[in-house]
Amino acid sequence: MATSRYQTAEMRRQVGSPRPKTRENKETLCRNVLIYGHCRYEDQGCSFSHDQTKGNSPQQDNSKKALNVESPSFTPSLLQPINKKPTFSSQAVTAPSFTPRGLGAATPSTLPDTEAPMFNPASIREFTPSFDLSSSSVRPPLPDAPTPPLPYPSTFVPAGAHPIPISIPLTAVAKAVSTNGTSQDGTVTYDPFGMSNQNMATTPFNPYAEDHNAMAGAQSTYFQTQNAFAAPLQPLQHHLYAPIGPYREDLMPYHRLSHEFFLPEKLREEMQKKSEAALQVMPNSQLPQLENYHSLVALDTTHRKNANIFGYPSWVYKATSSKNGNLYCLRRLEGFRLTNEHAIRSVKEWKRVDNANVVSIHDAFTTRAFGDSSLIFVQDYHPLSKTLAEAHLTPTVAASGRFQPKPPITEQVLWGYISQIATALKSIHDNNLAARCVDVSKIILTDKNRIRLNACSVLDVVHFDVRRPVQELQQEDLLHFGRTLLCLATGNLPLQLTNLNAAMEQMSRTYSAEMRDTITWLLTPTPAPAHKSIDEFIQGIATHIVAAFDQSQHRADALNSELFRELENGRIARLMMKLGTVNERQEFEGDRAWSENGERYMLKLFRDYVFHQVDSNGNPVMDIGHMIRCLNKLDAGVDERICLTSRDEQTSFVVSYKELKKQLVNAFNELIKAAKPGRTF
Numbered sequence: 021m022a023t024s025r026y027q028t029a030e031m032r033r034q035v036g037s038p039r040p041k042t043r044e045n046k047e048t049l050c051r052n053v054l055i056y057g058h059c060r061y062e063d064q065g066c067s068f069s070h071d072q073t074k075g076n077s078p079q080q081d082n083s084k085k086a087l088n089v090e091s092p093s094f095t096p097s098l099l100q101p102i103n104k105k106p107t108f109s110s111q112a113v114t115a116p117s118f119t120p121r122g123l124g125a126a127t128p129s130t131l132p133d134t135e136a137p138m139f140n141p142a143s144i145r146e147f148t149p150s151f152d153l154s155s156s157s158v159r160p161p162l163p164d165a166p167t168p169p170l171p172y173p174s175t176f177v178p179a180g181a182h183p184i185p186i187s188i189p190l191t192a193v194a195k196a197v198s199t200n201g202t203s204q205d206g207t208v209t210y211d212p213f214g215m216s217n218q219n220m221a222t223t224p225f226n227p228y229a230e231d232h233n234a235m236a237g238a239q240s241t242y243f244q245t246q247n248a249f250a251a252p253l254q255p256l257q258h259h260l261y262a263p264i265g266p267y268r269e270d271l272m273p274y275h276r277l278s279h280e281f282f283l284p285e286k287l288r289e290e291m292q293k294k295s296e297a298a299l300q301v302m303p304n305s306q307l308p309q310l311e312n313y314h315s316l317v318a319l320d321t322t323h324r325k326n327a328n329i330f331g332y333p334s335w336v337y338k339a340t341s342s343k344n345g346n347l348y349c350l351r352r353l354e355g356f357r358l359t360n361e362h363a364i365r366s367v368k369e370w371k372r373v374d375n376a377n378v379v380s381i382h383d384a385f386t387t388r389a390f391g392d393s394s395l396i397f398v399q400d401y402h403p404l405s406k407t408l409a410e411a412h413l414t415p416t417v418a419a420s421g422r423f424q425p426k427p428p429i430t431e432q433v434l435w436g437y438i439s440q441i442a443t444a445l446k447s448i449h450d451n452n453l454a455a456r457c458v459d460v461s462k463i464i465l466t467d468k469n470r471i472r473l474n475a476c477s478v479l480d481v482v483h484f485d486v487r488r489p490v491q492e493l494q495q496e497d498l499l500h501f502g503r504t505l506l507c508l509a510t511g512n513l514p515l516q517l518t519n520l521n522a523a524m525e526q527m528s529r530t531y532s533a534e535m536r537d538t539i540t541w542l543l544t545p546t547p548a549p550a551h552k553s554i555d556e557f558i559q560g561i562a563t564h565i566v567a568a569f570d571q572s573q574h575r576a577d578a579l580n581s582e583l584f585r586e587l588e589n590g591r592i593a594r595l596m597m598k599l600g601t602v603n604e605r606q607e608f609e610g611d612r613a614w615s616e617n618g619e620r621y622m623l624k625l626f627r628d629y630v631f632h633q634v635d636s637n638g639n640p641v642m643d644i645g646h647m648i649r650c651l652n653k654l655d656a657g658v659d660e661r662i663c664l665t666s667r668d669e670q671t672s673f674v675v676s677y678k679e680l681k682k683q684l685v686n687a688f689n690e691l692i693k694a695a696k697p698g699r700t701f
């Protein structure tokens with residue numbers, strides 16, 4: 021009945037794993053005899069018994085087996101060896117002919133068997149053994165089979181544990197399995213763990229480029245130095261657990277799909293892309309290594325030299341600090357010569373600005389590593405961020421090669437931006453500083469509708485000698501704020517904003533009177549000595565700031581609930597680490613077979629049950645749902661019992677998750693006791 025067939029090679033690999041002995045094979049009735057009445061390999065070396073008069077129950081002499089389980093939990097009342105007298109279902113009649121190990125490689129089991137008249141290979145898809153484990157608790161509920169009553173309520177949450185995933189039907193993995201290595205009843209249509217090899221040999225991948233294909237065309241010029249880079253080296257499968265249809269309609273409320281156990285697909289994809297960008301390296305990069313920073317990656321998406329904002333062309337790089345290994349964003353002003361060393365110290369004052377809407381600045385230094393005299397600013401790195409100009413004002417290139425303008429910004433989003441810029445300026449002005457570069461190309465979008473003022477402090481260093489009064493600079497900030505909003509509202513880049521009245525007129529047609537008045541207030545200069553202040557502005561837009569605050573609280577709540585889900589996944593990781601410390605341990609306290617003996621032997625079989633299942637053809641069964649389900653049940657220590665079969669298929673145990681959990685805790689605690697204090701879990 022238990023049809024797990026571990027590969028011989030697999031068995032050889034396992035240290036100390038029990039091996040089938042020829043003597044034992046001789047006592048085991050050949051499965052072909054059972055099914056067909058005879059075995060065509062009998063005279064060709066099949067090592068199993070072909071004498072039907074001999075008893076075929078291997079459990080009869082369990083006491084003689086090398087598998088000596090000493091655990092006190094192996095009490096006969098709990099762990100009854102299952103009577104292995106096979107009961108084959110009607111489907112088993114059409115099963116492929118059983119090929120004894122050692123012969124199978126040369127004789128594919130699906131070859132037509134002329135000797136067995138009942139055998140029709142055309143009708144065979146997969147061998148499906150019948151599950152005749154009389155204890156129904158052994159079998160997890162299948163979504164597409166009548167669900168047996170649960171041993172606990174569907175919303176059952178054991179104290180201190182997380183909800184148990186009762187059934188995780190994967191659309192890709194047809195049906196759950198219940199004993200070690202037993203087969204699946206469906207066709208695995210995709211490999212949920214597989215890594216797609218697509219894009220492996222494609223053009224250099226720039227995760228920052230909005231349209232990668234368009235960028236690929238430009239690579240020969242801009243990405244000359246990166247030709248050898250065939251990234252992404254590990255194309256991550258962003259849709260690994262995606263809720264892609266067809267959707268199952270017949271699920272019970274307590275059934276779970278695998279993607280429900282992980283981050284929502286969109287969020288996961290976003291975060292994964294960000295870490296991909298953060299970890300990106302350019303193997304053949306010709307960018308220099310700086311004194312304290314290495315692995316520079318250019319973040320500019322164009323190679324256009326633009327000195328409009330700072331008076332010097334500026335370049336932005338991602339870099340890794342040699343001191344602490346953290347990632348930073350370096351802004352380089354090309355060709356800048358420092359004449360006053362106090363200038364660079366002015367950056368220190370920016371360390372006081374700690375605001376969620378301002379990119380933090382850490383350091384500034386000069387270098388000749390680029391072959392010129394450059395000024396470098398070290399800032400926080402926000403992967404995959406875009407400037408507001410890139411996000412809203414730069415047309416995208418469609419697949420047809422045509423330019424497609426960006427859709428206009430909604431009023432709600434614009435109020436969100438206004439609130440955030442106002443918050444940033446409040447913090448900057450309160451510190452007696454001025455941003456000096458409020459511009460659509462120097463505000464970055466780091467998340468959905470989340471912006472940060474960038475490159476503040478650069479002009480403080482560059483124009484250090486001019487020493488303009490800070491109040492004057494702050495008035496300018498408000499003016500630039502107004503111009504930035506007008507750019508965003510009309511879809512114009514700053515250089516195109518030549519006629520302010522016409523732009524205001526255009527903006528008023530789309531946005532509310534309140535928006536028009538707000539921008540007008542920012543753009544209207546106040547005759548000296550009177551001056552406008554950011555506090556006054558914030559009072560004026562208070563209702564919108566409250567709305568933005570509420571939105572941000574909602575987002576924090578949503579992310580918090582995702583965090584809780586990840587907390588549960590963290591428990592699984594911990595549990596796997598515990599199992600990993602026990603399973604296949606070479607030696608412990610002088611016992612070379614510690615992990616094979618007593619309670620640990622059950623944990624080894626459990627590991628096989630969870631991770632090493634094979635189907636009737638010996639192919640691995642990669643059912644993530646089964647793995648998560650088992651680990652969660654082990655974590656919760658539920659009373660449900662499962663059947664564990666030894667690798668030689670000679671012994672089966674029925675054991676509850678509760679007992680397994682106890683055994684794991686015991687084994688793990690033994691290790692913990694012997695471990696050095698302070699270096700444990």
Ligand SMILES: Nc1ncnc2c1ncn2[C@@H]1O[C@H](COP(=O)(O)OP(=O)(O)OP(=O)(O)O)[C@@H](O)[C@H]1O
Pocket residue numbers: 228319320321326329334335336349379399400401402403404405406407409410461462464474
């Ligand atoms: N702190 C940062 N973290 C991550 N990416 C950043 C950071 N600052 C800027 N970037 C990115 O680097 C790229 C270049 O930024 P930059 O400020 O030079 O904009 P730009 O459009 O090239 O402006 P300019 O034409 O004035 O050089 C942009 O895509 C921007 O999103």
